[in-house]
Amino acid sequence: MRKELQVAALENGTAIDHIPTDAVFKVVSLLQLQKLDNRITIGNNLNSNKIGKKGLIKVSDKFFREDEINRIALIAPNVNLNIIRNFDVVEKKKVVLPDEIIEIVKCNNPKCITNNEPMKTRFHVIDKEKVELQCHYCELKVRKEEIELI
CATH class of the missing domain: 3.30.70.140 (Aspartate carbamoyltransferase regulatory subunit, N-terminal domain)
Structure with a gap:
């Protein structure tokens, strides 16, 4: 071979x-x-x-x-x-997901403060296997396929 x-x-x-x-x-x-x-x-x-x-x-x-x-x-x-x-x-x-993602992902909630004020987005990683995040401010959960990067 x-x-x-x-x-x-x-x-x-x-x-x-x-x-x-x-x-x-x-x-x-x-x-x-x-x-x-x-x-x-x-x-x-x-x-x-x-x-x-x-x-x-x-x-x-x-x-x-x-x-x-x-x-x-x-x-x-x-x-x-x-x-x-x-x-x-x-x-x-x-490469592993950290516990928190700051200023990398956009929140999908149009009413979230991060979409209406000049501030950094902040997400808690709630499932590292499936890649699921939760917005620190509005608590919206975002699945891997819904993630929109800044």
Whole structure:
């Protein structure tokens, strides 16, 4: 059996692995990768022993901040984040939803104070598996498929 790399190796940067195939381009958009000048490799429908088919995004010379990573967890929970330096994985992180999401998600309630006053949105994560949030101010519950990012 012939082994081959499906995606080129990364010298320095971040590899976002095990992205559900339907979320790959949402992650690209969320992280605004189209605005970067860095070399970016996007793979989709790659074979995965864990989840059948997966997506993968490699971003050269980019290390994401915590708030950027939190965005990924909203649409693709349980992805792996690999920090690569000099072709070696120096850190592996499992992306997990924090207990609170601030200024990332818009409240779907038009009467919510966050839609009528200049203030940051704030949501409590009430179900990390299904990705369900609750607005701190109006208590509206928002399911994963209803999430609208700011």
